[in-house]
Amino acid sequence: xxxxxxxxxxxxxxxxxxxxxxxxxxxxxxxxxxxxxxxxxxxxxxxxxxxxxxxxxxxxxxxxxxxxxxxxxxxxxxxxxxxxxxxxxxxxxxxxxxxxxxxxxxxxxxxxxxxxxxxxxxxxxxxxxxxxxxxx
Amino acid sequence: xxxxxxxxxxxxxxxxxxxxxxxxxxxxxxxxxxxxxxxxxxxxxxxxxxxxxxxxxxxxxxxxxxxxxxxxxxxxxxxxxxxxxxxxxxxxxxxxxxxxxxxxxxxxxxxxxxxxxxxxxxxxxxxxxxxxxxxxxxxxxxxxxxxxxxxxxxxxxxxxxxxxxxxxxxxxxxxxxxxxx
Numbered sequence: 001x002x003x004x005x006x007x008x009x010x011x012x013x014x015x016x017x018x019x020x021x022x023x024x025x026x027x028x029x030x031x032x033x034x035x036x037x038x039x040x041x042x043x044x045x046x047x048x049x050x051x052x053x054x055x056x057x058x059x060x061x062x063x064x065x066x067x068x069x070x071x072x073x074x075x076x077x078x079x080x081x082x083x084x085x086x087x088x089x090x091x092x093x094x095x096x097x098x099x100x101x102x103x104x105x106x107x108x109x110x111x112x113x114x115x116x117x118x119x120x121x122x123x124x125x126x127x128x129x130x131x132x133x134x135x136x
Numbered sequence: 137x138x139x140x141x142x143x144x145x146x147x148x149x150x151x152x153x154x155x156x157x158x159x160x161x162x163x164x165x166x167x168x169x170x171x172x173x174x175x176x177x178x179x180x181x182x183x184x185x186x187x188x189x190x191x192x193x194x195x196x197x198x199x200x201x202x203x204x205x206x207x208x209x210x211x212x213x214x215x216x217x218x219x220x221x222x223x224x225x226x227x228x229x230x231x232x233x234x235x236x237x238x239x240x241x242x243x244x245x246x247x248x249x250x251x252x253x254x255x256x257x258x259x260x261x262x263x264x265x266x267x268x269x270x271x272x273x274x275x276x277x278x279x280x281x282x283x284x285x286x287x288x289x290x291x292x293x294x295x296x297x298x299x300x301x302x303x304x305x306x307x308x309x310x311x312x313x314x315x316x317x
Binding site: 010031033036077078081112114 | 184191192196199202271272284287288
């Protein structure tokens with residue numbers, strides 16, 4: 001499956017989901033005028049990728065190969081927060097079905113706002129492997 | 137015509153107004169002024185969490201203005217239109233504040249008043265619980281955003297959100313919202 005790559009703008013993050021290299025990154029700031037419109041292609045890509053990934057894995061690899069999503073957001077607005085929760089709920093749903101997905105929520109040391117947001121997502125998606133990763 | 141711009145400038149200086157804008161608000165305005173606001177606060181060595189709170193409330197206020205202003209300018213080339221309003225970011229009695237004003241239809245005004253009145257009665261734990269509950273619910277039909285903006289602002293504010301309004305005519309009022317950080 002083709003990778004998904006969205007370049008960052010002032011109000012939207014860099015998004016790169018690349019199955020070939022196993023890289024899944026969301027990085028930057030997220031406060032688009034229309035959060036639902038920004039996230040639509042991201043959800044569409046994941047909906048196509050997640051089931052096919054699991055199917056291929058079962059057939060060709062024969063063993064589980066986990067997906068790691070690195071999320072490093074300096075700021076996101078309230079409507080993006082809602083879209084992010086939907087994203088993590090989607091991952092949680094796939095986890096419950098036996099797929100191995102990890103989210104690394106990366107935040108800068110001292111940035112309590114982003115740290116607390118990560119803690120709240122972790123509580124709201126309790127079945128998802130959700131790591132809080134402090135970076136310098 | 138406004139006669140003395142210097143007088144206005146001095147008045148804003150004495151009032152410790154950092155930014156003031158009046159006119160149509162586009163996403164470019166939000167991004168540009170937001171970035172400059174952050175830069176200015178960083179240069180002045182404000183705490184990162186204060187900067188984040190001011191920026192966050194600024195963005196939520198701007199997005200409310202863009203969505204709810206009853207006074208609009210069409211932007212046919214880009215599709216859609218721009219909301220017109222005024223906003224001020226300033227510093228008073230040891231706190232930053234973000235004020236935002238725009239014309240609004242009375243039915244929308246009443247909806248916002250009810251929401252803000254409810255939020256004013258809640259403590260920080262209750263606001264947190266309400267935010268997380270609303271975030272899980274499907275979007276209300278009449279909200280272009282997630283309907284979470286006011287709760288987000290209330291959570292980041294150091295005082296309850298202040299709301300003020302004046303009738304413009306039978307169907308429209310001018311709404312101003314002040315949030316102190």
